[in-house]
Amino acid sequence: MREALHAFDQERLVEATERALEQGYSPQDLLEGLTEGLREVGDRFEKGELFLAELVAAGEAAKKVIAEYLKPMLEGGGEGEPLGHIVIGTVAGDIHDIGKGIVGMMLFTAGFEVKDLGVDVPAEMFVQAVREEKPDVIAMSALLTTTLPMQRETIEALEKSGLRNTVKVIVGGSPVTSEWADEIGADGYAEDAVGAVKLVKEILGIRE
Amino acid sequence: MIENPKIGLFEIFTRDDIYRIHTATLEVLERTGVRVEEESALKLLASIGSDVDLSRRIAKIPQNVVEEAIRNSARTIHFAGRSREDDIRLEGKRVNFGPGEGATSILDCQSGIIRPSTKDDTVKAVKLADALDTIDFVMPLFTAQDVPKPVMPLHDLDAALRNTEKPVMVVDFGLEANYLIDMAAVVAGGRERLKERPLLGMYSEPVSPLTHGKSHVRNLMTFANADLPIVYIPSPACCSTAPATLAGAIVQSNAETLSGNVIAQFTRKGAKFIYGSDTSLMDQRTGVFSYGCPEWMIFNLAMAQLGRHYGLPTWSTGGCSDSKILDGQATFEAGLSLFIAAASGANLIHDVGSYLNFGLTGSLELLTICDEMLSMIAYILRGVEVTDETLAVDIIDKVGPGGHFITQKHTLEFLKKEHWLPGLFDRQMRNNWVKSGSRDLLKRAGEKTEQILSAHQPVPLPADVNKELDKTLRRSEKEILGHQPKT
Structure with missing residues (x-):
């Protein structure tokens, strides 16, 4: 499985998973192995050994195996809790997808559970997700200067609904600065996807 | 030009x-x-x-x-300045240059400090662009970070309209385009007059891959109906929002801009559509959209050639760099990309001297340096004039073997016409260079920029137009924000 993961090959990873399950490995062990493998992939990317497309491919492959094979078998097991729950999305009026997708994948690779709300996400949808999913962090992306104010509006909507104190809020996107993050009362901002993982760990008090 | x-x-x-x-x-x-x-x-x-x-x-x-x-597209686009002397035409192989718009921070090269850009920085950038000879059209370079974000595009345009007579192009940033047209109409003397003297163009973007966002399409249609120049070009990145292969990314870019043209031409036949793309790649180590890579430069050549093949006026990009500061990398990437864009024959080349740090940081000094490089590039592309007089056979005969040309009338007559003289690049002998303070390019560019900004006064708008523009800006701000911001 490790080999398939490091070859970024989804089909091979699925095959290897099926084989391992037949051979009697427990889904719990496989999940732990996969998580460890993903962490290695993330580390290699940070060192500059891997390309972004390879990181995303490995993440997608692992996500499929976890969602379609391991998770269903583990229901109720409760073991191997993720590092934290993240809800991520691009704010209303903005349909830019890719940066948010990479940040989501990096967080997933690092061991977080990530729920992706997609693009053009209205403030109410973030609020609803916080109410229902009870995430530890919500992450908002905006690429257009004119959609940046939606990050502020979303934070205000969280305040109005009384949920602001239940969740950490981080913001990102090309025109976002740490000054902007401070101004709108976000809990943090990172310049890139690697920084986003560090930031989330920091604000959740998770040691490296 | x-x-x-x-x-x-x-x-x-x-x-x-x-x-x-x-x-x-x-x-x-x-x-x-x-x-x-x-x-x-x-x-x-x-x-x-x-x-x-x-x-x-x-x-x-x-x-x-x-x-x-x-077939229905405008083959030639008249892009007007406030005065007729500043008008430009977009057609054939005419190449025009201008800054970009979008930087959210400014690099002060002398101190090395990067800070958020303000409306005052935008005013300075426009004044500088107004003064520089090689700059033919003006984009505001910076975005005003000191005004409420939803009305920022209006303030960028406001700074441009008041501080240059050259044709003005602005990015819509998703703001309803009629607000932009209202302001330009004040300067032109009404919407009808603006059609005759189109002194405003708009830049808007589809979102790759193959998606036309709501506000951007609406603005495309609004500008088509107003018969004003529209740049509608995608910025896909290989490996993320476009295929990894260069040809594949070109096909997708072409499909994105041409489908925009379909919407424009069937909104209004003969719409002033400007074709192109700003295609680059997502760096596989850092994820950034590169503004200095060779792939980006090849894409610029590709799109200029395709646009010319279609007979459409074309848009291109040059004079930027991925460097964070104004260093050797910055001047090389800016200079090479400018040469490539100029030699591509594209009609409007933007982002000149505007983008460091992947489009986030602008620098006035870089614009001044690009002006010098552009004047050199224009000289090279002019080529060699071949006539009886310039072939100079009589003079060669007169001087003969072993003589010299320094005192020949022919030399005095042609030296100014034929040769390029540096304004910023240094050709002093070393001793004199040391005596004059051993100033490097950055220092000289800073001094030249300061000099221009203190000496150059753009032709002001007439007092009544100024007042009317104030009113229009305030009215639009109130409509967009729902209240009047403090000034």
Whole structure:
């Protein structure tokens, strides 16, 4: 499985998973192995050994195996809790997808559970997700200067609904600065996807 | 401006390449189609024979429609300045240069400090662009970070309209385009007069891959109806929002801009559509959209050649760098990309001296340095004039073997006409250079920038126009924000 993961090959990873399950490995062990493998992939990317497309491919492959094979078998097991729950999305009026997708994948690779709300996400949808999913962090992306104010509006909507104190809020996107993050009362901002993982760990008090 | 350069254009495709790219593009538009988030545009596309799925918001556009739109496009676009002397034409191989818009921070090269850009920085950038000879049209370079964000595009435009007589282009940033047109109409003397003297162009973007966002399509249609110049070009990145292969990214870019042209031409036949793309790649180590890589420069050559093949006025990009500071990398990437864009023969080349740090940071000094490089590039592309007089056979005979040309009348007559003189690049002997303070390029560019800004006074708008522009700006701000911001 490790080999398939490091070859970024989804089909091979699925095959290897099926084989391992037949051979009697427990889904719990496989999940732990996969998580460890993903962490290695993330580390290699940070060192500059891997390309972004390879990181995303490995993440997608692992996500499929976890969602379609391991998770269903583990229901109720409760073991191997993720590092934290993240809800991520691009704010209303903005349909830019890719940066948010990479940040989501990096967080997933690092061991977080990530729920992706997609693009053009209205403030109410973030609020609803916080109410229902009870995430530890919500992450908002905006690429257009004119959609940046939606990050502020979303934070205000969280305040109005009384949920602001239940969740950490981080913001990102090309025109976002740490000054902007401070101004709108976000809990943090990172310049890139690697920084986003560090930031989330920091604000959740998770040691490296 | 470089007008009909004598030197052959830098072209990269054979006729066969162009044919294959064109047919592949038509296949993408007819088979895959584009997503259009604006319903009125979807209905328009359906009414002209596209296969439209309203629930998925996908329009598959048939070949004949794409080609009809190309045939209906304006072949030549008159882009007006406030005064007629500043008018430019977009056609053939005429190459015009201007800054970009979008930087959210400014690099002060003397102190090395980067800080958020303000409206005052935008005013300075426009003044500088107004003064520089090689700059033909003006974009505001910075975005004003000290005004409420939803009305920022209005303030960028305000700074431009008041501080230059050259044609003005602004980015819509998703803001309703009529607000921009209202302001330009004040300067032109009404909307009808603005049609005759189109002194405002708009830059807007589809979102790659193959998606036309709601506000951007609406603005495209608004500008088409107002008969004003529209740049509508995508910025896809290889490996993320476009295929990894260069040809594939070109096909997709072509499909994105040409489907925009379909919407423009069927909104108003003869719409002043400017073709192009700002295609680059997502760096595989850092994820950034590069503004200095060689792939980006090849894409600029490709799109200029394709646009010229279609007979459409073209848009391009140059004079930027991925460097964070104004260093050797910055001047090399800016200079090379400017040369490439100029030699491509594209009609409007933007972002000159505006983008460091992937488009986030601007620098006035870089604009000043680009002015010097552009004047050199324009000189090179002018080529060599070959006449009896310039062949100089009589003078060569007169001087003969072993003589010299320094005192010849012919020399005195031609030295100024024929040669390029540096204004910023240094050619002093070392001792004199040391005596004059051992100033490097950065220092000299800083001093020249300061000098221009303190000496140059752009022609002001008439007092009544100024007042009217104030009123229009305040009224628009109130409408957009729901209240009047403090000034």
